[in-house]
Amino acid sequence: xxxxxxxxxxxxxxxxxxxxxxxxxxxxxxxxxxxxxxxxxxxxxxxxxxxxxxxxxxxxxxxxxxxxxxxxxxxxxxxxxxxxxxxxxxxxxxxxxxxxxxxxxxxxxxxxxxxxxxxxxxxxxxxxxxxxxxxxxxxxxxxxxxxxxxxxxxxxxxxxxxxxxxxxxxxxxxxxxxxxxxxxxxxxxxxxxxxxxxxxxxxxxxxxxxxxxxxxxxxxxxxxxxxxxxxxxxxxxxxxxxxxxxxxxxxxxxxxxxxxxxxxxxxxxxxxxxxxxxxxxxxxxxxxxxxxxxxxxxxxxxxxxxxxxxxxxxxxxxxxxxxxxxxxxxxxxxxxxxxxxxxxxxxxxxxxxxxxxxxxxxxxxxxxxxxxxxxxxxxxxxxxxxxxxxxxxxxxxxxxxxxxxxxxxxxxxxxxxxxxxxxxxxxxxxxxxxxxxxxxxxxxxxxxxxx
Numbered sequence: 051x052x053x054x055x056x057x058x059x060x061x062x063x064x065x066x067x068x069x070x071x072x073x074x075x076x077x078x079x080x081x082x083x084x085x086x087x088x089x090x091x092x093x094x095x096x097x098x099x100x101x102x103x104x105x106x107x108x109x110x111x112x113x114x115x116x117x118x119x120x121x122x123x124x125x126x127x128x129x130x131x132x133x134x135x136x137x138x139x140x141x142x143x144x145x146x147x148x149x150x151x152x153x154x155x156x157x158x159x160x161x162x163x164x165x166x167x168x169x170x171x172x173x174x175x176x177x178x179x180x181x182x183x184x185x186x187x188x189x190x191x192x193x194x195x196x197x198x199x200x201x202x203x204x205x206x207x208x209x210x211x212x213x214x215x216x217x218x219x220x221x222x223x224x225x226x227x228x229x230x231x232x233x234x235x236x237x238x239x240x241x242x243x244x245x246x247x248x249x250x251x252x253x254x255x256x257x258x259x260x261x262x263x264x265x266x267x268x269x270x271x272x273x274x275x276x277x278x279x280x281x282x283x284x285x286x287x288x289x290x291x292x293x294x295x296x297x298x299x300x301x302x303x304x305x306x307x308x309x310x311x312x313x314x315x316x317x318x319x320x321x322x323x324x325x326x327x328x329x330x331x332x333x334x335x336x337x338x339x340x341x342x343x344x345x346x347x348x349x350x351x352x353x354x355x356x357x358x359x360x361x362x363x364x365x366x367x368x369x370x371x372x373x374x375x376x377x378x379x380x381x382x383x384x385x386x387x388x389x390x391x392x393x394x395x396x397x398x399x400x401x402x403x404x405x406x407x408x409x410x411x412x413x414x415x416x417x418x419x420x421x422x423x424x425x426x427x428x429x430x431x432x433x434x435x436x437x438x439x440x441x442x443x444x445x446x447x448x449x450x451x452x453x454x455x456x457x458x459x460x461x462x463x464x465x466x467x468x469x470x471x472x473x474x475x476x477x478x479x480x481x482x483x484x485x486x487x488x489x490x491x492x493x494x495x496x497x498x499x500x501x
Contacts, residue, residue: 076363080210080217088264089205090217095257096156097221099250101230102237103163106246107180109238110166114175127181131188132440139193140433141292144426148201149266151193156258158190163254167247192436199432203420204267215416216362219409223351223358296430299423305371306423306431308481309415310438312375316470318442320382322450323466324350324404331459332394342394349398353405360406361413366492370418371483374411379474381407382467389463421492 080086111121142151162183169175202214237246300306328346332338367373384400391397415435423431454462478484 076213076365078213080206080214083206083210085205085265086210086214088260092156092257092260092264093218094221094225095253095260096159097226098230098233099159099163099253099257101226101228102234102246102253103230103250105231105234106238106243106250107166107184109234109243110170110175110247111177111180113170113243114177116177120177123177124180124184128184128188129440129444131185132192133437135189135192136437136440137293137296137430137433138289139436140196140296140430141289142193143196143200143429143432144292147266147268148197148204148429149261149264151197152201152261153258155190155194155197156254156261159187160251160254160258162187163247163251167244167251170242170244170247192433195436196429196432199416199419200425200429201267203425203428205264208421211420212366212413212417213362215420216358216413218416219358219413220355220362223354223405223409227351228348292430296427296434299427299431300434304481305483305486308477308483309371309375310435312379312470312473312477313435314438314442315473316378316382317439318446319466319469320385320446321443322446322448322453323385323388323463326447326450327454327459327462328388328397328401331388331391332397335459336392336394336397338394345394346398346401350401350405353402354409356402357406357408357410358413361410366414366417368491368493369484369487370414370492371487372478374414374418375474375478375483376471377407377411379471381411382470385463385467389460389467418492422490 081090107124108121111124166175166180166183169179202211206214233249234246237249300310329343332342332346336342381404384403387400388397391400419428419431419435450462453465
């Protein structure tokens with residue numbers, strides 16, 4: 051295996067030449083490297099497959115006679131699957147070459163999609179099949195984000211990481227939340243849910259093939275030789291020790307701890323109103339329907355894509371920690387407008403702004419983790435970030451309805467608008483982020499013109 055691994059930070063392969071004296075736009079600079087062109091292709095294909103899968107799965111539940119309760123069972127199974135091994139995903143990402151992890155995740159997803167597609171074609175699908183596949187693929191996805199985040203610094207130079215994260219932030223809302231679901235809706239309507247499931251499986255296979263062409267890189271961590279007679283209990287203790295090391299690093303790193311605590315508060319007050327209350331606001335207060343809700347969701351996704359692309363096109367801000375937290379916090383203020391809106395277009399515009407201010411700082415955050423977290427801890431810190439991002443989402447969605455009934459929609463949206471901004475200001479001041487970012491600058495020089 052050793053002779054197949056590149057150095058821990060390989061020199062990226064040169065890309066195709068550009069005309070003399072011209073520079074690639076900053077957002078496109080990672081595509082100079084063949085490794086990232088292959089990974090980017092795999093990302094687009096797999097994201098498209100996931101977008102098709104989400105909608106096709108809903109209509110497969112409906113096809114077998116299921117309703118909201120049955121769909122909730124399938125969705126909950128996937129959510130539980132993601133949460134359970136979330137912290138373990140970082141341990142694995144710091145010990146096993148990340149490409150191998152991503153290949154296994156892609157293979158599990160492909161197997162699940164193919165199985166459901168075949169069951170659907172044969173008219174043998176049962177609810178427990180869909181719940182089981184959702185649970186297993188959810189568990190696999192818990193290993194994806196830490197491995198992907200830990201792998202990027204081995205494939206592209208530090209100066210390109212911001213553009214890489216911006217590209218990912220653009221692909222997920224456009225391809226995963228707009229194009230993929232749109233194609234799935236057309237295929238389901240014109241043919242069947244079975245055909246849409248087949249499309250998802252096909253593109254999942256293409257993504258797996260593209261991923262297999264990316265060079266294998268070594269884990270950026272020195273690992274002592276393991277005793278071949280280590281017991282299962284010893285392996286568990288090793289994993290727990292690895293998780294503890296990640297937690298200790300988080301607790302001793304003010305910028306990381308402050309941002310994750312702030313993000314927890316933001317997710318708690320934000321996700322419920324965004325996912326649960328906006329549909330009822332559109333339906334009950336404004337007399338809108340599913341089409342209006344679809345427009346609002348599309349505007350949120352487009353705003354996220356625009357925000358990611360814009361951030362990827364500029365240099366890392368000198369005050370990157372301050373800007374990141376304040377953009378997240380103050381970017382929630384349009385919820386105040388949503389709570390008092392009298393027209394759907396007002397909600398749509400506000401959602402576009404929220405999407406942009408939610409995704410743009412994510413580009414900084416991903417780059418920040420990859421550049422400031424020690425390489426041997428990056429997988430575990432990424433898994434902590436992932437765990438924080440998803441752990442309070444169900445809580446937020448569960449309490450949003452009761453809170454709105456108790457204090458009203460307007461007051462609930464006002465909380466979602468104001469609390470994140472206050473929390474962001476407190477985080478910036480408490481952790482002394484302005485002093486920290488000046489002591490650890492991440493601003494890169496402008497790239498030289500291509501020869």
